[in-house]
Structures are given as structure tokens and as C-alpha cells.
Amino acid sequence: MAQEDIFKKLISHCKEYGYVFQSSEVYDGLAAVYDYGQYGVELKNNIKKYWWDSMVLLHENVVGLDSAIFMHPTVWKASGHVDAFSDPLIDNKDSKKRYRADVLIEDQRAKFEAKIDKEIGKARKRFGDSFDEQQFRETNQRVLANQVKINELTERFTKALNDDDLVEIKQIIIDYEISCPVSGTRNWTDVRQFNLMFSTEIGSTAEGASTIYLRPETAQGIFVNYLNVQKTGRMRLPFGIAQTGKAFRNEIVARQFIFRMREFEQMEMQFFVRPGEEMKWFEFWKDLRMKWHQSLNFGAENYKFHNHEKLAHYANAATDIEFRFPFGFREVEGIHSRTDFDLKQHEKFSGRKIQYFDPELNESYTPYVIETSIGLDRMFLQVISASFDEEEIPKENGTKDIRTVLRLPAFLAPVKMAVFPLVKKDGLPDIARSIINELKFDFYCQYDEKDSIGKRYRRHDAIGTPFCVTVDHQTTEDQTVTIRERDSMKQERVKIEELRSIIREKVNFKNKLKDLDF
RNA sequence: GCGGGAGUAGCUCAGUGGUAGAGCAUCAGCUUCCCAAGCUGAGGGUCGCGGGUUCGAUCCCCGUUUUCCGCUCCA
Numbered sequence: 394m395a396q397e398d399i400f401k402k403l404i405s406h407c408k409e410y411g412y413v414f415q416s417s418e419v420y421d422g423l424a425a426v427y428d429y430g431q432y433g434v435e436l437k438n439n440i441k442k443y444w445w446d447s448m449v450l451l452h453e454n455v456v457g458l459d460s461a462i463f464m465h466p467t468v469w470k471a472s473g474h475v476d477a478f479s480d481p482l483i484d485n486k487d488s489k490k491r492y493r494a495d496v497l498i499e500d501q502r503a504k505f506e507a508k509i510d511k512e513i514g515k516a517r518k519r520f521g522d523s524f525d526e527q528q529f530r531e532t533n534q535r536v537l538a539n540q541v542k543i544n545e546l547t548e549r550f551t552k553a554l555n556d557d558d559l560v561e562i563k564q565i566i567i568d569y570e571i572s573c574p575v576s577g578t579r580n581w582t583d584v585r586q587f588n589l590m591f592s593t594e595i596g597s598t599a600e601g602a603s604t605i606y607l608r609p610e611t612a613q614g615i616f617v618n619y620l621n622v623q624k625t626g627r628m629r630l631p632f633g634i635a636q637t638g639k640a641f642r643n644e645i646v647a648r649q650f651i652f653r654m655r656e657f658e659q660m661e662m663q664f665f666v667r668p669g670e671e672m673k674w675f676e677f678w679k680d681l682r683m684k685w686h687q688s689l690n691f692g693a694e695n696y697k698f699h700n701h702e703k704l705a706h707y708a709n710a711a712t713d714i715e716f717r718f719p720f721g722f723r724e725v726e727g728i729h730s731r732t733d734f735d736l737k738q739h740e741k742f743s744g745r746k747i748q749y750f751d752p753e754l755n756e757s758y759t760p761y762v763i764e765t766s767i768g769l770d771r772m773f774l775q776v777i778s779a780s781f782d783e784e785e786i787p788k789e790n791g792t793k794d795i796r797t798v799l800r801l802p803a804f805l806a807p808v809k810m811a812v813f814p815l816v817k818k819d820g821l822p823d824i825a826r827s828i829i830n831e832l833k834f835d836f837y838c839q840y841d842e843k844d845s846i847g848k849r850y851r852r853h854d855a856i857g858t859p860f861c862v863t864v865d866h867q868t869t870e871d872q873t874v875t876i877r878e879r880d881s882m883k884q885e886r887v888k889i890e891e892l893r894s895i896i897r898e899k900v901n902f903k904n905k906l907k908d909l910d911f
Numbered sequence: 912g913c914g915g916g917a918g919u920a921g922c923u924c925a926g927u928g929g930u931a932g933a934g935c936a937u938c939a940g941c942u943u944c945c946c947a948a949g950c951u952g953a954g955g956g957u958c959g960c961g962g963g964u965u966c967g968a969u970c971c972c973c974g975u976u977u978u979c980c981g982c983u984c985c986a
Contacts, residue, residue, distance in 0.1 A: 401979075409922050409936085415977080421959060422977050474986080482912085482984090582912065589985085610986075644985075648978090653985085705986050720980090729986085766986095786946085794947075816943040843938095847946035854946095863945065875945075882946065 400719035403781050404650055406797070410856050412436065412777065413651060425644065425655045432856050433773075435807030435837065437658075440772050441637055443805065443902055444660045447685055448635045451906070455633035455662060456626055460614025462639060463595065468613050469606050471742035472735065473706070474590060481562055483584045494562050494584045498550050501571050505543045509536050542569075559584040589642045607641040612764060614638075615663045616735045619760075620747055623665075630749055630760060631674060633664040637769065649720060651770045658769040665760035667751065668733065674763045675710050675730045682726055682765050683714055688905045689802055691779035697722060707734035716775045725775055726767035733759040776805060780857060799857030800880055804902040808858040809836035810892075813849050815865040817842045825864045828874070832893055836900060854879060860896055 407413040411430035415422040429437050449457050469475045481494040512535050517524045530536055546569060553561040563584045572579045591607040608614065615634045622634055637660045644655055666674045679698070687693055699722075701711040710730040715722040736759050740747045748757045780801045786794040803809070812828050814821030822842055829838045839858070841849045846863065853861055861877045868874055868889075875884045876895065887895060 404979090405922065418977090424977070472986090612986095642985090648980095650979090707986080711986095727986090796947085813945095815945070818943070845944060845947075845949090847944090848948080850945080851947045865945075877945085884945075 399781075400650075400778075402783075403719065403778055406781060406799075406855070407433070407650075407777065425648070425653065427651050427654060432807040436776065436801070436805060436857075437769065437773055439805045439807070440776060441658075441660065441769060444685075444767065444769075444772075445635065445637065446902070447906065448633070448662050452633065454628070454631065455635055455664075456622060456628070458615060458618055458622065458634050458636040459638065460611070460618060460636060462608050462641075463605055464608060464613060464617070466603065466605055467742050468617060468739075469590065469609075471738040472613050473738070474606075474609055481559060481584050483563065483566065483581055494559075494566065495550075497571050498546070498562070498565060498569075501569050502543055502546055502550075505539045505546070509539050512536050512539075589644070591641050591643055609642050610640050610766075611636055611638045611659045611661050612663060612766065613735070615661070616739055616762075619663075619665065619736060620745075623749065630751065631664060631666040631670070633662045635660075635662040637661075649718075651774050652718070652720075652723065654770060659766060660769050660772075661764065661766045663731075664763040664765070665749070666763060667754075668758060668761045671730050671732070671761040671763060672710065675728065678763055678765050679712055679728045682728060682767075685906075686714060686716070686725070686775075688902075689776065689779070689805075691716075691775070695779070699724065705729075707731050716771075716779075718774065719778055723771075725771045726765065729764045729766070731762040731764050733761050735762065736760065776801065796851065796854060798854040798879065801857035801859070802905075803859040803900045804905070806857045806859050806900075807837060808839050808853070808856060809900050810860045810862060810896055811839045811841055811849070811853045811858050812862045812864065813840075813846060814842050815846060815863055819866065820869065821864045821866070824868055825862075828862065828864070828889060828892065832896075835893055835897060850877065850882075859899070862892065 404413075408415075408430075410432060412433040414428045414430050416426035416428050417423045445457070448455050466475075483492055483494045483497065509530075512533060513526060513529060516529050516533070517526070530540070546565070549561070549565055553559075553565065560583075563581065566581060566584075567579065570579060590609050592604050593607070595603060595605045615636055618634070622628060623632070626632075637658060639656060640659050641656050644653060664674060664678065683696065683698070686696055695717040697715050699713040699715050701708075701713070704711055708729050709732050712728050713724040714726040714728070716725045736747050739745075740759065747759065749760050750757045777799065780799045782798050782800055784796040784798055786796050788794050799806075801807075810832065812825045814825045825840060825842070829840055832838055839853075841852070843849070850861055857879070859879045861879070863875045863877065863884075865875065867886075872889050873886050874889055874892070875886050876892070877884045
């Protein structure tokens with residue numbers, strides 16, 4: 394089956410079985426926003442817990458944090474998001490290329506300057522040593538004409554930028570006959586401002602209000618709390634701060650189901666290290682994070698590192714862990730060496746000293762930072778797309794049967810155990826209910842007595858329940874039940890009193906990570 | 912944002928210029944069954960939304976929105 398078809402089936406399956414719904418669907422939906430349904434929220438929470446426990450519980454030098462989504466506006470000036478996230482963009486309709494409108498205009502200005510330089514170059518050749526560039530610039534007609542154009546252009550452009558006048562910016566592009574470098578045409582769309590940050594107002598009255606942003610990343614909440622955590626937690630380098638939380642980006646093109654959403658959840662850890670040791674720790678986390686992904690047993694061949702050739706301004710090393718989604722290898726997690734850029738910026742903008750006193754070296758310095766940043770929603774998509782399977786089962790009459798099954802790792806599955814009475818009489822439902830009442834404090838259990846037993850198994854296959862327990866007539870005699878494993882469909886007869894320990898053992902993630910020397 | 916495909920019941924889809932159908936799913940009852948699709952019955956859709964053409968539009972036209980793919984973009 395084509396990958397595209399698999400993806401479509403997966404999306405349908407997510408909706409049909411209560412994993413993911415489109416946001417505000419009754420109102421036709423809201424683009425690139427999704428809601429997690431009754432099973433989706435369980436899976437998502439389980440993934441989050443798996444990450445949290447792997448980072449915080451298993452590393453004594455990593456602690457948690459939950460910073461607010463609202464932050465002081467200066468945070469985003471310091472981080473560079475305010476400047477870097479708001480470019481006026483324009484498209485050429487013929488070449489379909491997108492440009493920053495300000496860059497197009499700057500290029501045009503550079504062309505005028507190049508013309509002047511050409512004139513000056515020619516004149517210098519002509520006049521030799523006696524050439525006076527200053528005088529030439531002031532008197533030559535062609536140079537002056539171009540200089541006027543430059544001045545006019547600069548003036549208009551500056552004014553338009555200051556006024557946020559996008560219509561004027563487009564008019565400048567039209568007036569100066571700026572054409573697309575690729576198609577050569579001047580068939581432009583309107584200029585649009587794309588600020589990737591959502592903004593809103595804080596304060597009860599309009600006058601006293603000030604613009605604040607919904608955070609476009611969670612990392613800054615950690616950086617501005619670095620000193621608080623380091624001092625109150627008596628943390629010594631190297632140490633990390635982990636946090637999960639929502640982030641918001643007004644993406645121009647947000648697509649591919651929950652892969653790129655406007656509201657999404659990140660799971661991040663910022664690891665503070667001594668300057669000069671960052672590469673060692675970069676390698677350490679790179680390795681460990683890959684192990685974590687592979688602990689899910691989705692196949693090592695479905696993961697790869699993608700090293701960044703072009704680094705962001707704050708980074709001196711960066712790699713992505715990519716997973717093979719139905720639409721190809723895509724980033725799930727980024728491991729970045731962010732240097733001391735962020736802490737230094739906050740030091741600069743806040744005027745506060747944000748450093749670490751190293752008792753071993755007996756000196757203060759700004760720590761370097763290794764970041765591991767993973768998209769929870771992408772992780773969700775990874776888990777569910779790797780688990781989705783349509784298995785062919787040969788039937789006794791020779792035909793084939795399709796079994797739709799989510800092969801979720803047991804410790805991530807929403808429902809851990811379903812309990813069925815084989816028939817709904819002879820007291821079997823009561824026994825099934827009592828088993829659930831006993832175990833519902835330990836894990837999510839569900840009861841089902843509707844339809845044939847086979848149908849009930851299949852229903853739970855479709856939502857990924859790893860274990861189905863069936864109460865039959867033998868149960869009334871010897872207190873045993875059958876436990877049926879989702880993937881193998883094999884059944885085993887066990888004592889009711891053993892159920893808790895059997896399932897507990899199988900839904901514990903400890904065994905996954907112990908083998909990995911995590 | 913550009914180009915292309917799609918939008919009819921919870922899901923997958925059929926259908927016609929005269930106000931809608933199937934399979935699965937759901938619910939109730941029968942059946943009492945260890946791997947879906949046995950029997951009987953029921954509920955559920957202003958055919959994505961708005962406008963136009965028409966006596967009449969789910970169907971034709973225009974717009975819009977959502978979604979998938981490609982390009983583009985992506986701290």
C-alpha cells in the first residue's frame with residue numbers, strides 16, 4: 394500500500410477511535426489545530442510521563458520546572474524572536490518564489506549603488522591619480538541621479554517600515570520595477586507580515602495594557618529561571634532543567650496532521666555545562682536520546698541523525714533525530730549546543746548577573762547549554778504511526794481476514810486491560826466487574842460484554858489494549874481467567890489474584906530502559 | 912501563499928436537476944458463542960458553508976472554508 398494511503402488510514406483511525414479530532418469541527422474546524430480525544434489524551438499523557446521519568450527520575454542532576462506561558466515581553470527581545478520572527482514577505486506568482494520584501498528593496502538599493510560604483514570606477518580609470526572621488530560624487534550627473542533614487546527609496550522604505558505600511562512596501566516594489574530574480578516578472582502578491590509569535594494584551598484596561606506574546610518555545614522559561622533553580626536546588630554543574638508545556642507559532646504553512654500545528658507541546662531539557670565541555674555533553678545526550686527513542690522497538694532502521702550544516706546564530710552544534718513517518722523521515726527531536734548565547738542575552742537585557750560560581754575552578758562564568766527538545770505531538774504521531782498495523786489472518790475457510798491493531802508499547806497504551814465475561818449470564822459479568830474494581834486503582838481497565846467475544850477482542854486491538862482478560866465458566870470453579878495478549882493473540886490461563894503482578898510487570902517501562910544502560 | 916485532489920450518516924463510499932442510499936459502526940432485544948462481519952428492530956444526514964442560475968440545486972456556476980499532496984517556508 395502506498396505510504397500516502399497508510400497515512401490517510403491512520404488519520405481516519407485516529408478519529409474513529411477517539412485519538413485525535415480536528416479542533417472546533419462543528420464550526421468547520423480551525424486550521425492546524427487538533428484536539429486529543431478520550432484515548433489520545435491517555436496516550437499523550439503516557440508518553441509525557443515516560444519522557445519525564447526518563448529525564449528527571451533517572452538523572453539525579455536533572456530537575457523539573459513548569460514555567461508560565463506568559464513571560465515578560467523583553468524575554469523575546471533578548472532571545473531574538475521579536476526581530477527574527479517578523480518579516481514582511483511577498484511572493485512572485487510566476488516563479489512561486491517567496492522573498493522577504495525588505496530584502497528585495499535592499500537589493501534594489503544595492504543595484505543603484507553598484508551603478509554609482511561603476512561610474513566611479515570608470516572615472517578613476519580616466520582621470521588617473523588626479524581623481525577626486527568626493528568631487529566626482531558631488532558633480533557627476535549620473536551619480537547624482539542614482540544617488541537621488543537611493544535617497545528617495547531609502548526615505549520611502551524607512552517610512553513604510555516605521556508605519557508598518559505593507560501596501561506602501563508593495564508600491565515601492567512596483568514603482569522601482571523590482572522583478573523576481575528567478576522568473577524575471579513583476580507579478581507580485583501583496584506584502585504580508587508574518588510574525589510567528591501570537592500576541593495578546595495583558596492588563597485589565599486598554600490603556601494600561603501591554604502587548605505580550607504566547608511563547609514560541611518553552612526554553613526561555615528555563616533560561617530565565619536558571620538562577621532560581623541553581624541556587625534554591627543547590628545545583629552544581631553539570632545539571633539540567635526539564636519542562637513540558639505548550640508553545641505557539643503562527644506557522645505560514647502548517648500541515649501533515651498533527652506534525653506541524655500552531656499550538657503544540659514541547660518536552661525540553663536544558664543542560665548547563667562548563668564552557669569547553671559542551672561537545673562532550675552534546676555527544677552524551679545525542680547518544681542517550683537516540684537510545685530512548687529506540688527503546689520503543691519501532692526498528693533502528695527507522696531513525697537517523699540529521700546534522701545541521703547551517704547553524705542558528707546561537708548554536709555551535711546541532712543535530713536532529715529523525716523518524717520515518719508515513720510521509721518520510723522528519724525531525725522528532727533536536728539536540729542543540731546553544732553555547733552561552735541565551736544566558737548572556739538575558740544577562741545583557743536584564744542587567745542581572747546570570748552566572749555560575751565553580752568551586753573547583755574558583756571562578757565565575759556563564760554556563761554553556763546543551764538542549765534536547767522534542768515535540769510531544771510528533772512523538773505521539775511517531776508512536777501511533779509505528780504501531781498502526783493491518784494484519785492479515787488466514788481463516789479456516791481459506792479466506793483472509795484483516796485485523797486492525799495498534800501495536801502500542803504496553804506501557805504507553807491508553808487502556809492496559811479489558812475484562813470480558815464470556816457470556817452475560819451465569820454470574821460471569823459480576824466476576825468481571827469485581828476484577829475491574831480490584832485493579833482500577835492500578836491501571837486503566839475497561840469492561841465490555843457487548844457482541845461476540847471475538848468482536849470484543851478486535852475492538853480492543855483497534856485501540857491498542859495490550860491485554861484482554863476473559864471470565865468463563867471455569868472461572869466460577871477455580872478462580873482462573875484467560876489473559877490474551879494483543880500482538881500474538883495467544884491466551885494463557887492464570888489465577889485472578891496473579892493478574893495485578895503479571896500486568897504490572899508488563900506495563901512497567903523499567904525493563905525497557907534498564908537494558909539500555911540508561 | 913501558489914498549483915492539484917477531496918469534502919454526502921461515527922467510518923469507508925455510492926448516487927441523481929425533482930428535498931438521499933449501501934456496508935461497517937452505534938443502540939435495544941434474541942442467540943450464550945474464545946478471535947469481527949447470526950437473527951429482529953431502532954436511532955442517526957438542513958449532502959462543508961454562503962451566494963448565483965433555475966419553477967426547483969446534494970448535482971451546474973462563483974466565492975469561501977477545511978483537509979491531503981507538490982512547491983515554498985520552518986530557531
